Amino acid sequence: xxxxxxxxxxxxxxxxxxxxxxxLIWVTxxxxxxxxxxxxxxxxxxxxxxxxxxxAIVLFDGKSTDAWVMQRGNAPCAWEIQSDGALRIxxxxxxxxxxxxxxxxxxxxEFKVPDMPGAQGQGRGNxxxxxxxxxxxxxLDSYGLDSKDSDCGGIYRVSVPMVNACLKPGEWQSYDVLFxxxxxxxxxxxxxxxxxxxxxxxxxxxxxxxxxxxxxxxxPRPDLSKPGPIMLQxxxxxxxxRNIWIRPLEPTSR
Ligand code: MG
Numbered sequence: 001x002x003x004x005x006x007x008x009x010x011x012x013x014x015x016x017x018x019x020x021x022x023x024l025i026w027v028t029x030x031x032x033x034x035x036x037x038x039x040x041x042x043x044x045x046x047x048x049x050x051x052x053x054x055x056a057i058v059l060f061d062g063k064s065t066d067a068w069v070m071q072r073g074n075a076p077c078a079w080e081i082q083s084d085g086a087l088r089i090x091x092x093x094x095x096x097x098x099x100x101x102x103x104x105x106x107x108x109x110e111f112k113v114p115d116m117p118g119a120q121g122q123g124r125g126n127x128x129x130x131x132x133x134x135x136x137x138x139x140l141d142s143y144g145l146d147s148k149d150s151d152c153g154g155i156y157r158v159s160v161p162m163v164n165a166c167l168k169p170g171e172w173q174s175y176d177v178l179f180x181x182x183x184x185x186x187x188x189x190x191x192x193x194x195x196x197x198x199x200x201x202x203x204x205x206x207x208x209x210x211x212x213x214x215x216x217x218x219x220p221r222p223d224l225s226k227p228g229p230i231m232l233q234x235x236x237x238x239x240x241x242r243n244i245w246i247r248p249l250e251p252t253s254r
Contacts, residue, residue: 039144040163045202047174048110052245056108059098059230060087060244071095071133071219071231079234086112086240089127095234097133097219101227104249107131107177112240113141113152115169119237122150125169126235131179132228133219135211137198139239141169153205155196156215165203172242173201182211184225 052058059067062085065077071094078093113125124141131137135155142151143166153161167173176199183192190212198206214224219231232241 038146038161038163040165040203041167042165042201042203047176047199047202048172049243050108050174052108052243053247056245056247057100058245060241062086062242065096067098067100068096069099071097082240086242088238088240089232089234091234091236091238093234095130095219095231097229097231099229101229102132102246102248103181103227105131105177105179106247106249107175107179107230108243108245109175109177109241110172110243111139111175112172112242113139113169114238114240116141116237122235123237125237125239126233127237127239128156128217128233128235129175129177130215130218130231130233131177131194131196132181132224133221133231134214134224134228135179135194135196136215136218136233137175137177137196137206139233142166143168153198153200155198155206155209155211156217158211158215159206159209161198161200161205162207163203163205165200165205167201175200176202181227182224188223188225 065087068077069075070078077096079087079090079096082088109129116124127139128136129139138150138152138154138156140152142164145151145164147153147161147164149157149160152166178197180195182190182194185191193210193212196206196209196211221228
């Protein structure tokens with residue numbers, strides 16, 4: 001009788017212990033499939049101050065904004081070149097676009113977001129690089145975050161970067177974007193979405209992501225089948241740009 005009671009106590013203790021252990025594991029270990037923060041600081045990558053390839057069109061070299069106009073009204077570029085050759089957004093002046101338009105291309109852009117410790121979320125050094133004025137790769141201070149699709153390196157509201165490769169605000173960073181424009185048939189029906197791959201600071205963050213429609217705050221561009229400009233976004237923050245060049249590709253089949 002005594003032995004039966006003891007063995008029941010042991011069983012109860014064992015079951016209770018097992019349940020407690022499972023609860024502890026559940027609380028402390030991320031669920032299977034849950035993403036851990038994907039932050040990757042990779043150093044010693046030659047990704048800024050890159051010399052443009054011999055066949056590149058230089059869009060900004062630190063000396064002139066001749067390749068650019070304001071998106072509104074094609075007015076002369078109001079953003080100002082700083083003494084160090086950076087092009088700083090003049091907050092409130094509006095987006096700028098290239099005079100030239102492009103279809104498929106390789107684009108290199110260097111950018112620096114300001115340190116804005118008093119600002120939050122989308123207010124921390126927000127700008128953006130739009131392919132064909134329509135598809136935004138976000139520029140933002142997202143240093144050290146578990147990135148979302150609205151963070152730096154995100155294709156805005158479309159695709160989360162595979163890793164967060166952001167450097168600290170105040171440091172020069174780079175995007176290298178490989179872009180295939182969307183294809184349309186004779187009736188302007190979409191037959192192939194656009195595709196983007198992106199390296200940030202030399203790190204692969206977006207891989208062949210489809211863009212079927214323009215992202216938020218794109219420029220008005222009723223006919224997406226036509227070539228479009230590169231657009232840099234004024235989101236009210238003094239983000240800086242430098243060393244911008246592009247290698248248009250022949251629009252061959254892919
Ligand atoms: Mg933006």
